[in-house]
Amino acid sequence: MKIHEFQAKQVLARHGVPIPRGRVAATPDECAAVAAELGGGLCVVKAQVHVGGRGKAGGVKLAKTPDEARQMGAQILGMDIKGLTVHKVLVEEGIAIDKEIYLGMILDRDSKRIVVMVSAEGGMDIEEVAEHSPEKIARCTINPALGLTDYQVRHLCFGAGLPKDKVKEIAVFLKALYQAITQSDATLAEINPLVITKDGTLIAADAKMDIDENALYRQKELALLQESEENDPIEEEARRRGLTYVHLDGDIGIIGNGAGLVMTSLDVVAREGGKAANFLDIGGGAKAEVVRNALEVVLLEPKVKGVVINIFGGITRCDEVAKGVIDAAGKLDIKVPVVVRLEGTSVEEGKKLLAESGLNLVPAGSMREAAAKVVELAYAGGR
Amino acid sequence: MSIFINHETRVLVQGLTGREGRFHSEQMIAYGTQVVGGVTPGKGGTTELGVPMFDTVGQARAATGADASIIFVPPAGAADAILEAIDAGMPLVICITEGVPTQDMVRVYEVLRHTETRLIGPNCPGVITPGGCKMGIMPGHIFKPGIVGMVSRSGTLTYELAKNLSDRALGQSTVVGIGGDPIIGTAFIDVMKAFENDPATEICVLAGEIGGSDEETAAAYIKTMTKPVIGFISGRTAPPGKRMGHAGAIVSGNKGTAQAKVDALEAAGVKVAATTDEVGELVEKTLREKGRLPAAAAR
Numbered sequence: 001m002k003i004h005e006f007q008a009k010q011v012l013a014r015h016g017v018p019i020p021r022g023r024v025a026a027t028p029d030e031c032a033a034v035a036a037e038l039g040g041g042l043c044v045v046k047a048q049v050h051v052g053g054r055g056k057a058g059g060v061k062l063a064k065t066p067d068e069a070r071q072m073g074a075q076i077l078g079m080d081i082k083g084l085t086v087h088k089v090l091v092e093e094g095i096a097i098d099k100e101i102y103l104g105m106i107l108d109r110d111s112k113r114i115v116v117m118v119s120a121e122g123g124m125d126i127e128e129v130a131e132h133s134p135e136k137i138a139r140c141t142i143n144p145a146l147g148l149t150d151y152q153v154r155h156l157c158f159g160a161g162l163p164k165d166k167v168k169e170i171a172v173f174l175k176a177l178y179q180a181i182t183q184s185d186a187t188l189a190e191i192n193p194l195v196i197t198k199d200g201t202l203i204a205a206d207a208k209m210d211i212d213e214n215a216l217y218r219q220k221e222l223a224l225l226q227e228s229e230e231n232d233p234i235e236e237e238a239r240r241r242g243l244t245y246v247h248l249d250g251d252i253g254i255i256g257n258g259a260g261l262v263m264t265s266l267d268v269v270a271r272e273g274g275k276a277a278n279f280l281d282i283g284g285g286a287k288a289e290v291v292r293n294a295l296e297v298v299l300l301e302p303k304v305k306g307v308v309i310n311i312f313g314g315i316t317r318c319d320e321v322a323k324g325v326i327d328a329a330g331k332l333d334i335k336v337p338v339v340v341r342l343e344g345t346s347v348e349e350g351k352k353l354l355a356e357s358g359l360n361l362v363p364a365g366s367m368r369e370a371a372a373k374v375v376e377l378a379y380a381g382g383r
Numbered sequence: 384m385s386i387f388i389n390h391e392t393r394v395l396v397q398g399l400t401g402r403e404g405r406f407h408s409e410q411m412i413a414y415g416t417q418v419v420g421g422v423t424p425g426k427g428g429t430t431e432l433g434v435p436m437f438d439t440v441g442q443a444r445a446a447t448g449a450d451a452s453i454i455f456v457p458p459a460g461a462a463d464a465i466l467e468a469i470d471a472g473m474p475l476v477i478c479i480t481e482g483v484p485t486q487d488m489v490r491v492y493e494v495l496r497h498t499e500t501r502l503i504g505p506n507c508p509g510v511i512t513p514g515g516c517k518m519g520i521m522p523g524h525i526f527k528p529g530i531v532g533m534v535s536r537s538g539t540l541t542y543e544l545a546k547n548l549s550d551r552a553l554g555q556s557t558v559v560g561i562g563g564d565p566i567i568g569t570a571f572i573d574v575m576k577a578f579e580n581d582p583a584t585e586i587c588v589l590a591g592e593i594g595g596s597d598e599e600t601a602a603a604y605i606k607t608m609t610k611p612v613i614g615f616i617s618g619r620t621a622p623p624g625k626r627m628g629h630a631g632a633i634v635s636g637n638k639g640t641a642q643a644k645v646d647a648l649e650a651a652g653v654k655v656a657a658t659t660d661e662v663g664e665l666v667e668k669t670l671r672e673k674g675r676l677p678a679a680a681a682r
Contacts, residue, residue, distance in 0.1 A: 107485055109565045109595045109631070112492040127636050144490045185486055187565075214458065214630060215484035246625050259563055259628025260537020260592055263617040268658060270620040279621075281628040284520070284538070312539045312546075314508075314522045344542065345522055367543070368660060 002050040008209040015176040022092030031073030034091040035066040042094030045072040100193030113141040118156040122193030185215030250275025253298035253307035274375040285315040291324025306378025313344030322350040337377035341370035384583035385512035395449035404455035414517040419447040440471040451475040462487035478504035488566035502568025508538035508560035529554015532578035535590035547663040552679035556584040563629030571601035593618035602647040614648040614655040
């Protein structure tokens with residue numbers, strides 16, 4: 001789960017990381033008011049969206065006066081950055097930058113530990129640095145029983161060629177970052193850049209954190225920050241209904257049970273010439289109501305020209321799935337073809353229920369057949 | 384023969400009295416799995432489903448001689464349940480629980496890497512040696528005993544592939560679901576090594592998906608294997624940056640793409656199927672070419 005820059009900075013501040021003074025604003029007038037609060041001098045207006053590359057997209061601007069902050073706010077608010085609309089900006093005091101440093105920690109699948117990365121090339125996309133000049137990144141993994149040790153901090157800072165007189169101060173930032181990533185159940189925490197100002201002080205000018213969704217039950221405060229990643233209303237609705245739904249940009253609705261099977265259904269539909277409108281996993285043991293909910297959510301996307309339901313019943317019973325489909329089809333006025341492929345537990349009962357429903361549901365014997373049928377029927381009236 | 388479990392495996396169920404634990408314990412017993420005990424703190428001394436209950440894994444292991452444990456404990460207690468099983472010296476631990484916090488698994492793995500315990504999962508369907516032992520939540524009837532060793536990161540996809548094989552009279556030696564989380568106890572490579580050394584397994588199926596580099600790591604080992612391997616990768620059309628259901632199924636930047644996995648497997652000599660049906664076709668064809676197609680499948 002992504003959180004915004006201003007939210008990540010608040011988390012870091014709680015662990016003792018100095019951050020620029022500032023506040024989030026939702027209107028141009030509010031931007032001017034915050035700029036005035038900050039003393040009326042140089043400030044920076046930054047789009048708060050869940051995507052990287054804001055600066056390049058024009059989502060970060062300097063303002064010399066509160067009036068300019070208002071103008072910049074008006075430009076940035078409502079702007080579209082990589083498909084996301086900007087609803088909030090962060091207005092912060094300007095910083096006189098001398099040097100920019102990168103500090104990052106990420107939960108690494110290969111080492112099964114948190115990996116720390118430090119680079120003197122701050123302010124840049126670390127993936128680019130990693131690709132073009134990997135020698136400029138110092139890294140090590142943290143033993144969770146020991147935490148980040150002093151020798152590792154020295155290895156990182158001297159290894160990355162950071163200013164020697166600042167190593168002790170940077171160590172404090174690294175330890176705070178480690179506290180933040182572990183205590184917040186984050187999978188990623190970055191300060192990029194950590195700025196050394198012209199007068200020699202250190203400050204976190206930008207920050208990023210991703211939170212592990214599996215841990216939200218014990219991160220109650222962070223859980224409140226959850227927004228659909230792209231402020232997508234259908235994803236929001238699916239989450240309210242407890243469904244695992246990912247909105248995609250095609251026009252074939254896809255429902256299945258189990259992540260691997262749904263992913264495979266997407267692939268098979270693509271092979272047959274269709275394009276998936278979504279990923280929706282009803283999970284294991286789903287009852288009729290879940291299936292009904294799933295069908296309703298998938299049909300919220302107006303582009304959907306056909307739906308394929310692909311179920312391999314293990315714990316999930318095919319007759320429950322059939323009941324849910326029939327219930328939804330009876331309630332909703334479904335105008336697009338719905339192809340249903342059932343296999344596994346209680347498959348005969350499920351097929352019988354569908355056949356006797358009198359509804360316009362198209363049965364399919366295999367995943368491939370289901371995909372071929374839905375593509376054929378969905379595009380029968382043209383694309 | 385088989386890998387990890389067989390008809391002699393003595394199984395302990397941690398969390399037997401929960402809703403999922405009870406249902407699947409019944410199913411495992413019905414399949415013929417030797418469930419020798421259950422652990423639910425506070426229920427020690429009672430009997431459930433005809434098996435003795437214990438308060439701790441240590442007590443249960445001492446009293447029953449259990450040599451494998453399966454965990455149905457909810458996410459908040461799952462990591463602790465794994466640690467308890469490791470501490471009791473359990474040789475095999477299978478964690479079914481979905482939703483275990485990743486940092487809990489970082490701590491578990493740090494302990495695990497210094498022990499002899501094999502952990503499978505979490506967030507996995509379990510392991511089945513058809514006709515011998517089922518430790519998991521899979522529908523037992525779709526699996527048939529045979530010579531195909533299969534390993535996958537997904538549950539229902541495994542069932543789909545297993546049924547496809549069984550329908551062709553291509554039975555399985557053991558089927559292992561390693562789980563869909565970013566940090567799991569057993570990787571593809573571990574299972575492939577076990578299959579390579581298992582006399583009952585003549586051909587392997589590896590079903591991977593987007594995210595991480597476990598498939599690529601396994602590919603390097605597969606290159607050295609004597610047994611043929613058929614591959615399958617799901618998520619070929621998944622867009623980058625989107626988590627596809629499994630916590631671990633995400634393409635981050637240019638890492639973890641389906642294409643990179645297909646390329647790595649093919650470079651290691653693996654025939655990678657484009658569809659689930661093709662997995663069965665390729666297994667059949669490969670066995671036929673080697674003159675090892677089972678008589679039932681040759682008809």
